[in-house]
Amino acid sequence: MIVLGIETSCDETAAAVAREGPQILANAIHSQIARHGGYGGVVPEIAARAHVEILPMVVQTALLQAGLDWSAIDAVAATQGPGLPTSLAVGFQAAKALAVRLKKPFFGVHHLEAHLYSIALAPDAARSPALFPALVLLVSGGHTALALVEGPGRYRLLGQTVDDAAGEALDKGAKLMGLPYPGGPAIERAAQSGNPRAVQFPRGAVVNARRDVRVERPDCCFSFSGLKTALRYYLAEHPIEDEAGRADVAASYQAAVVDTLATQVVRALEFERPVSLGCVGGVARNSELRRTLSEVARRHGLPFFVPPMDYCTDNAAMVAALAVERLRQSDLPTSLDADIVPSWPLQVGREAC
Numbered sequence: 001m002i003v004l005g006i007e008t009s010c011d012e013t014a015a016a017v018a019r020e021g022p023q024i025l026a027n028a029i030h031s032q033i034a035r036h037g038g039y040g041g042v043v044p045e046i047a048a049r050a051h052v053e054i055l056p057m058v059v060q061t062a063l064l065q066a067g068l069d070w071s072a073i074d075a076v077a078a079t080q081g082p083g084l085p086t087s088l089a090v091g092f093q094a095a096k097a098l099a100v101r102l103k104k105p106f107f108g109v110h111h112l113e114a115h116l117y118s119i120a121l122a123p124d125a126a127r128s129p130a131l132f133p134a135l136v137l138l139v140s141g142g143h144t145a146l147a148l149v150e151g152p153g154r155y156r157l158l159g160q161t162v163d164d165a166a167g168e169a170l171d172k173g174a175k176l177m178g179l180p181y182p183g184g185p186a187i188e189r190a191a192q193s194g195n196p197r198a199v200q201f202p203r204g205a206v207v208n209a210r211r212d213v214r215v216e217r218p219d220c221c222f223s224f225s226g227l228k229t230a231l232r233y234y235l236a237e238h239p240i241e242d243e244a245g246r247a248d249v250a251a252s253y254q255a256a257v258v259d260t261l262a263t264q265v266v267r268a269l270e271f272e273r274p275v276s277l278g279c280v281g282g283v284a285r286n287s288e289l290r291r292t293l294s295e296v297a298r299r300h301g302l303p304f305f306v307p308p309m310d311y312c313t314d315n316a317a318m319v320a321a322l323a324v325e326r327l328r329q330s331d332l333p334t335s336l337d338a339d340i341v342p343s344w345p346l347q348v349g350r351e352a353c
Protein backbone atom coordinates (compact mmCIF):
# COMPACT_ATOMS: atom_id res chain seq x y z
CA MET A 1 0.00 0.00 0.00
CA ILE A 2 1.57 3.24 -1.14
CA VAL A 3 0.24 6.66 -0.19
CA LEU A 4 1.19 10.10 -1.47
CA GLY A 5 0.78 12.66 1.33
CA ILE A 6 0.69 16.44 1.11
CA GLU A 7 1.15 18.95 3.94
CA THR A 8 0.57 22.69 3.59
CA SER A 9 -0.95 23.68 6.95
CA CYS A 10 1.44 26.56 7.61
CA ASP A 11 4.65 27.65 5.88
CA GLU A 12 6.17 24.34 4.83
CA THR A 13 5.27 22.97 1.39
CA ALA A 14 5.72 19.21 1.67
CA ALA A 15 4.96 15.95 -0.12
CA ALA A 16 5.97 12.42 0.85
CA VAL A 17 5.41 8.82 -0.15
CA ALA A 18 4.92 6.16 2.52
CA ARG A 19 4.14 2.47 2.72
CA GLU A 20 3.43 -0.01 5.54
CA GLY A 21 6.00 -0.20 8.28
CA PRO A 22 5.75 2.76 8.34
CA GLN A 23 8.41 3.17 5.70
CA ILE A 24 9.04 6.55 4.11
CA LEU A 25 9.98 6.17 0.44
CA ALA A 26 10.31 9.88 -0.22
CA ASN A 27 10.12 13.10 1.78
CA ALA A 28 10.26 16.37 -0.15
CA ILE A 29 9.96 19.65 1.66
CA HIS A 30 10.36 23.29 0.79
CA SER A 31 10.65 25.60 3.74
CA GLN A 32 9.41 29.16 3.27
CA ILE A 33 11.38 30.53 6.24
CA ALA A 34 13.38 32.84 3.95
CA ARG A 35 10.17 34.43 2.63
CA HIS A 36 8.75 35.14 6.10
CA GLY A 37 11.93 35.80 8.11
CA GLY A 38 11.88 39.55 7.50
CA TYR A 39 8.36 39.81 8.98
CA GLY A 40 9.16 38.01 12.27
CA GLY A 41 6.46 35.38 11.66
CA VAL A 42 4.40 33.64 9.00
CA VAL A 43 2.40 35.95 6.69
CA PRO A 44 -0.66 33.87 5.61
CA GLU A 45 -1.04 35.50 2.18
CA ILE A 46 2.62 34.96 1.30
CA ALA A 47 2.42 31.36 2.55
CA ALA A 48 -0.63 30.47 0.45
CA ARG A 49 0.81 31.99 -2.72
CA ALA A 50 4.10 30.19 -2.20
CA HIS A 51 2.25 26.86 -1.73
CA VAL A 52 0.46 27.37 -5.08
CA GLU A 53 3.77 28.13 -6.77
CA ILE A 54 5.90 25.39 -5.17
CA LEU A 55 3.58 22.41 -4.52
CA PRO A 56 3.60 20.90 -8.05
CA MET A 57 7.41 20.79 -8.03
CA VAL A 58 7.51 19.33 -4.49
CA VAL A 59 5.06 16.54 -5.46
CA GLN A 60 7.13 15.72 -8.56
CA THR A 61 10.28 15.63 -6.42
CA ALA A 62 8.66 13.19 -3.99
CA LEU A 63 7.66 10.82 -6.80
CA LEU A 64 11.13 11.04 -8.33
CA GLN A 65 12.78 10.37 -4.95
CA ALA A 66 10.55 7.33 -4.47
CA GLY A 67 11.35 6.14 -7.99
CA LEU A 68 7.64 5.62 -8.67
CA ASP A 69 5.17 6.82 -11.24
CA TRP A 70 1.57 7.76 -10.65
CA SER A 71 0.27 4.26 -11.27
CA ALA A 72 1.97 3.01 -8.07
CA ILE A 73 -0.06 5.33 -5.80
CA ASP A 74 -2.90 3.58 -3.93
CA ALA A 75 -4.28 6.67 -2.17
CA VAL A 76 -3.71 10.41 -1.81
CA ALA A 77 -3.77 12.18 1.56
CA ALA A 78 -3.51 15.79 2.70
CA THR A 79 -3.66 17.74 5.93
CA GLN A 80 -7.27 18.83 6.48
CA GLY A 81 -6.63 20.89 9.63
CA PRO A 82 -5.87 22.55 11.93
CA GLY A 83 -3.83 25.27 10.27
CA LEU A 84 -3.96 28.51 8.31
CA PRO A 85 -7.12 28.37 6.14
CA THR A 86 -5.55 29.68 2.95
CA SER A 87 -2.51 27.42 3.30
CA LEU A 88 -4.55 24.31 4.11
CA ALA A 89 -6.84 24.89 1.13
CA VAL A 90 -3.98 24.70 -1.38
CA GLY A 91 -2.74 21.21 -0.40
CA PHE A 92 -6.20 19.85 0.40
CA GLN A 93 -7.73 20.81 -2.94
CA ALA A 94 -4.65 19.69 -4.89
CA ALA A 95 -4.74 16.27 -3.19
CA LYS A 96 -8.45 15.85 -3.90
CA ALA A 97 -7.88 16.71 -7.55
CA LEU A 98 -5.05 14.17 -7.77
CA ALA A 99 -7.21 11.47 -6.17
CA VAL A 100 -9.99 12.11 -8.69
CA ARG A 101 -7.52 12.05 -11.57
CA LEU A 102 -5.93 8.80 -10.34
CA LYS A 103 -9.31 7.28 -9.38
CA LYS A 104 -7.92 6.49 -5.91
CA PRO A 105 -9.27 7.12 -2.41
CA PHE A 106 -8.58 10.41 -0.66
CA PHE A 107 -7.82 10.84 3.05
CA GLY A 108 -8.03 14.15 4.92
CA VAL A 109 -5.63 13.92 7.84
CA HIS A 110 -5.67 15.69 11.22
CA HIS A 111 -2.33 17.50 11.47
CA LEU A 112 -1.94 16.91 15.22
CA GLU A 113 -2.89 13.23 14.99
CA ALA A 114 -0.19 12.92 12.31
CA HIS A 115 2.33 14.56 14.67
CA LEU A 116 1.29 12.15 17.46
CA TYR A 117 1.74 9.16 15.17
CA SER A 118 5.16 10.43 14.05
CA ILE A 119 6.84 8.63 16.98
CA ALA A 120 6.44 5.56 14.74
CA LEU A 121 8.96 7.26 12.42
CA ALA A 122 11.66 7.24 15.11
CA PRO A 123 14.56 5.14 13.75
CA ASP A 124 14.29 2.47 16.45
CA ALA A 125 10.47 2.47 16.75
CA ALA A 126 9.67 0.06 13.90
CA ARG A 127 11.83 -2.63 15.48
CA SER A 128 10.56 -2.01 19.00
CA PRO A 129 7.98 -4.39 20.40
CA ALA A 130 7.15 -1.65 22.92
CA LEU A 131 5.76 1.40 21.11
CA PHE A 132 2.06 1.68 22.04
CA PRO A 133 0.53 2.73 24.33
CA ALA A 134 2.93 5.66 24.34
CA LEU A 135 2.83 8.79 26.44
CA VAL A 136 3.51 11.47 23.83
CA LEU A 137 4.34 15.12 24.37
CA LEU A 138 3.35 17.14 21.29
CA VAL A 139 5.16 20.47 21.19
CA SER A 140 4.89 22.68 18.13
CA GLY A 141 4.50 26.32 17.20
CA GLY A 142 0.73 26.21 17.53
CA HIS A 143 0.05 23.38 19.98
CA THR A 144 1.23 21.83 23.21
CA ALA A 145 -0.47 18.63 24.32
CA LEU A 146 0.13 15.50 26.30
CA ALA A 147 -1.62 12.36 25.03
CA LEU A 148 -1.70 8.67 25.72
CA VAL A 149 -1.43 7.30 22.17
CA GLU A 150 -2.87 3.80 21.85
CA GLY A 151 -2.20 3.36 18.12
CA PRO A 152 -2.35 5.24 14.81
CA GLY A 153 -5.05 7.93 15.19
CA ARG A 154 -6.16 6.52 18.57
CA TYR A 155 -5.34 8.52 21.66
CA ARG A 156 -6.60 10.05 24.88
CA LEU A 157 -5.89 13.73 25.35
CA LEU A 158 -4.58 14.07 28.91
CA GLY A 159 -3.55 17.71 28.99
CA GLN A 160 -2.81 20.73 26.85
CA THR A 161 -1.85 24.36 27.04
CA VAL A 162 -4.40 26.78 28.46
CA ASP A 163 -2.90 29.70 26.48
CA ASP A 164 0.27 29.89 24.36
CA ALA A 165 2.02 26.85 22.87
CA ALA A 166 5.60 26.04 23.86
CA GLY A 167 6.89 26.90 20.36
CA GLU A 168 4.91 30.14 20.39
CA ALA A 169 6.53 31.05 23.73
CA LEU A 170 9.95 30.41 22.19
CA ASP A 171 9.12 32.36 19.02
CA LYS A 172 7.71 35.36 20.93
CA GLY A 173 10.48 35.20 23.53
CA ALA A 174 13.14 35.22 20.81
CA LYS A 175 11.61 38.34 19.30
CA LEU A 176 11.80 40.12 22.67
CA MET A 177 15.45 39.03 23.01
CA GLY A 178 16.28 40.38 19.55
CA LEU A 179 16.78 36.92 18.05
CA PRO A 180 15.57 35.93 14.55
CA TYR A 181 12.54 33.88 13.47
CA PRO A 182 11.95 30.98 14.00
CA GLY A 183 12.70 31.58 17.64
CA GLY A 184 13.11 28.01 18.91
CA PRO A 185 16.34 27.18 17.09
CA ALA A 186 17.64 30.73 17.65
CA ILE A 187 17.11 30.42 21.42
CA GLU A 188 18.70 26.97 21.43
CA ARG A 189 21.80 28.33 19.67
CA ALA A 190 22.06 31.39 21.93
CA ALA A 191 21.49 29.27 25.05
CA GLN A 192 24.49 27.04 24.37
CA SER A 193 26.93 29.38 26.08
CA GLY A 194 24.49 30.69 28.71
CA ASN A 195 23.73 29.88 32.33
CA PRO A 196 20.23 28.35 32.70
CA ARG A 197 20.12 29.50 36.34
CA ALA A 198 21.03 33.13 35.64
CA VAL A 199 17.39 34.32 35.66
CA GLN A 200 14.58 32.58 37.56
CA PHE A 201 11.65 32.60 35.12
CA PRO A 202 8.25 31.25 36.23
CA ARG A 203 7.27 27.65 35.45
CA GLY A 204 3.84 27.10 33.90
CA ALA A 205 2.85 23.60 34.99
CA VAL A 206 -0.92 24.04 35.47
CA VAL A 207 -2.52 21.71 38.01
CA ASN A 208 -6.10 23.04 37.91
CA ALA A 209 -6.99 24.08 34.37
CA ARG A 210 -10.24 25.97 33.79
CA ARG A 211 -13.24 23.76 33.07
CA ASP A 212 -13.56 25.03 29.50
CA VAL A 213 -10.13 23.54 28.67
CA ARG A 214 -11.26 20.18 27.33
CA VAL A 215 -8.85 17.55 28.62
CA GLU A 216 -8.98 14.38 30.64
CA ARG A 217 -6.57 15.64 33.30
CA PRO A 218 -6.86 19.34 34.26
CA ASP A 219 -3.76 18.73 36.42
CA CYS A 220 -1.62 17.91 33.36
CA CYS A 221 -1.95 21.24 31.54
CA PHE A 222 0.52 23.96 30.60
CA SER A 223 0.60 27.76 30.55
CA PHE A 224 3.28 29.77 28.77
CA SER A 225 1.81 33.28 28.54
CA GLY A 226 3.07 34.21 32.03
CA LEU A 227 6.58 33.23 31.01
CA LYS A 228 6.53 35.57 28.02
CA THR A 229 5.20 38.42 30.21
CA ALA A 230 7.88 37.72 32.83
CA LEU A 231 10.52 37.99 30.10
CA ARG A 232 9.09 41.32 28.93
CA TYR A 233 9.23 42.75 32.48
CA TYR A 234 12.71 41.35 33.03
CA LEU A 235 14.05 42.89 29.82
CA ALA A 236 12.46 46.27 30.65
CA GLU A 237 14.53 46.35 33.84
CA HIS A 238 17.62 44.55 32.53
CA PRO A 239 18.11 45.40 28.84
CA ILE A 240 20.44 42.99 27.05
CA GLU A 241 23.89 44.58 26.87
CA ASP A 242 26.05 41.95 25.23
CA GLU A 243 26.05 38.43 23.78
CA ALA A 244 26.92 36.85 27.14
CA GLY A 245 23.87 38.50 28.70
CA ARG A 246 21.65 37.36 25.81
CA ALA A 247 22.98 33.81 26.22
CA ASP A 248 22.08 33.79 29.93
CA VAL A 249 18.53 35.05 29.26
CA ALA A 250 18.06 32.55 26.41
CA ALA A 251 19.35 29.62 28.49
CA SER A 252 17.16 30.58 31.47
CA TYR A 253 14.08 31.03 29.27
CA GLN A 254 14.67 27.70 27.50
CA ALA A 255 15.15 26.01 30.90
CA ALA A 256 11.75 27.34 32.06
CA VAL A 257 10.03 25.89 28.96
CA VAL A 258 11.78 22.52 29.20
CA ASP A 259 11.24 22.27 32.94
CA THR A 260 7.51 22.99 32.61
CA LEU A 261 7.08 20.36 29.91
CA ALA A 262 9.07 17.72 31.80
CA THR A 263 7.20 18.38 35.06
CA GLN A 264 3.86 17.51 33.44
CA VAL A 265 5.27 14.44 31.70
CA VAL A 266 6.49 13.18 35.08
CA ARG A 267 3.08 13.94 36.63
CA ALA A 268 1.29 11.95 33.90
CA LEU A 269 3.63 9.03 34.49
CA GLU A 270 2.36 8.87 38.08
CA PHE A 271 -1.00 7.52 36.90
CA GLU A 272 -0.58 6.27 33.32
CA ARG A 273 1.27 3.06 32.46
CA PRO A 274 2.61 3.55 28.91
CA VAL A 275 5.22 1.22 27.45
CA SER A 276 7.17 4.10 25.89
CA LEU A 277 7.65 7.86 26.06
CA GLY A 278 7.70 10.04 22.95
CA CYS A 279 8.16 13.66 21.98
CA VAL A 280 6.98 15.09 18.63
CA GLY A 281 6.50 18.44 16.87
CA GLY A 282 8.92 21.22 15.97
CA VAL A 283 10.10 21.87 19.54
CA ALA A 284 11.08 18.17 19.82
CA ARG A 285 14.15 19.22 17.80
CA ASN A 286 15.42 20.98 20.91
CA SER A 287 18.40 19.07 22.32
CA GLU A 288 17.86 20.23 25.91
CA LEU A 289 14.26 18.96 25.80
CA ARG A 290 15.36 15.64 24.27
CA ARG A 291 18.08 15.22 26.88
CA THR A 292 15.69 15.98 29.77
CA LEU A 293 12.92 13.69 28.53
CA SER A 294 15.26 10.82 27.72
CA GLU A 295 16.47 11.07 31.31
CA VAL A 296 12.84 10.98 32.55
CA ALA A 297 12.23 7.90 30.37
CA ARG A 298 15.37 6.22 31.68
CA ARG A 299 14.31 6.82 35.29
CA HIS A 300 10.91 5.22 34.53
CA GLY A 301 12.44 2.28 32.64
CA LEU A 302 10.80 3.31 29.34
CA PRO A 303 12.27 3.55 25.83
CA PHE A 304 12.23 7.14 24.51
CA PHE A 305 11.19 7.79 20.90
CA VAL A 306 11.64 11.01 19.01
CA PRO A 307 11.32 11.28 15.20
CA PRO A 308 14.34 12.25 13.08
CA MET A 309 14.75 16.07 12.91
CA ASP A 310 13.01 16.37 9.50
CA TYR A 311 9.91 14.63 10.85
CA CYS A 312 9.65 16.83 13.97
CA THR A 313 8.84 20.07 12.19
CA ASP A 314 5.94 20.06 9.75
CA ASN A 315 6.33 17.39 7.08
CA ALA A 316 4.24 15.20 4.80
CA ALA A 317 5.85 11.91 5.84
CA MET A 318 3.72 11.79 9.00
CA VAL A 319 0.60 12.60 6.94
CA ALA A 320 1.30 9.83 4.41
CA ALA A 321 2.24 7.34 7.16
CA LEU A 322 -1.01 7.90 9.08
CA ALA A 323 -3.04 7.58 5.87
CA VAL A 324 -1.31 4.25 5.11
CA GLU A 325 -2.66 2.96 8.44
CA ARG A 326 -6.14 4.24 7.64
CA LEU A 327 -6.02 2.50 4.27
CA ARG A 328 -4.69 -0.68 5.88
CA GLN A 329 -7.48 -0.64 8.47
CA SER A 330 -10.04 -0.14 5.67
CA ASP A 331 -11.17 3.21 7.11
CA LEU A 332 -13.72 5.05 5.01
CA PRO A 333 -11.99 7.56 2.72
CA THR A 334 -12.77 11.26 3.22
CA SER A 335 -15.63 12.52 1.06
CA LEU A 336 -14.60 14.66 -1.88
CA ASP A 337 -17.21 17.15 -0.65
CA ALA A 338 -15.32 17.59 2.63
CA ASP A 339 -13.66 20.92 3.34
CA ILE A 340 -10.67 22.03 5.39
CA VAL A 341 -11.10 22.37 9.17
CA PRO A 342 -8.81 25.27 10.22
CA SER A 343 -9.77 24.97 13.93
CA TRP A 344 -9.81 21.29 14.69
CA PRO A 345 -8.98 20.38 18.29
CA LEU A 346 -7.72 17.00 19.40
CA GLN A 347 -10.61 14.93 20.68
CA VAL A 348 -10.97 14.22 24.38
CA GLY A 349 -11.52 10.58 25.30
CA ARG A 350 -11.93 7.66 22.95
CA GLU A 351 -14.48 9.03 20.49
CA ALA A 352 -11.59 10.00 18.18
CA CYS A 353 -10.82 6.35 17.43
Ligand code: KG4
Nearest residue numbers: 140141142167182184185282283286313314
Ligand atom coordinates in the same frame (compact mmCIF):
# COMPACT_ATOMS: atom_id res chain seq x y z
O1 KG4 B 1 5.63 21.48 14.24
P1 KG4 B 1 6.11 22.77 13.68
O2 KG4 B 1 7.03 22.72 12.48
O3 KG4 B 1 4.93 23.69 13.23
C1 KG4 B 1 3.69 23.74 13.86
O4 KG4 B 1 2.83 22.87 13.57
O5 KG4 B 1 3.55 24.67 14.68
O6 KG4 B 1 6.80 23.58 14.88
C2 KG4 B 1 7.39 24.84 14.69
C3 KG4 B 1 7.93 25.29 16.05
C4 KG4 B 1 8.36 26.76 16.07
O7 KG4 B 1 7.78 27.38 17.20
C5 KG4 B 1 9.88 26.67 16.22
O8 KG4 B 1 10.42 27.78 16.92
C6 KG4 B 1 10.04 25.38 16.99
O9 KG4 B 1 9.08 24.52 16.42
N1 KG4 B 1 11.39 24.79 16.88
C7 KG4 B 1 12.23 24.66 17.92
C8 KG4 B 1 13.44 24.12 17.39
N2 KG4 B 1 13.27 23.95 16.05
C9 KG4 B 1 12.00 24.36 15.75
N3 KG4 B 1 12.09 24.94 19.22
C10 KG4 B 1 13.13 24.70 20.03
N4 KG4 B 1 14.32 24.22 19.62
C11 KG4 B 1 14.52 23.92 18.31
N5 KG4 B 1 15.70 23.44 17.90
Ligand code: ZN
Nearest residue numbers: 115140313314
Ligand atom coordinates in the same frame (compact mmCIF):
# COMPACT_ATOMS: atom_id res chain seq x y z
ZN1 ZN C 1 2.88 20.94 13.09
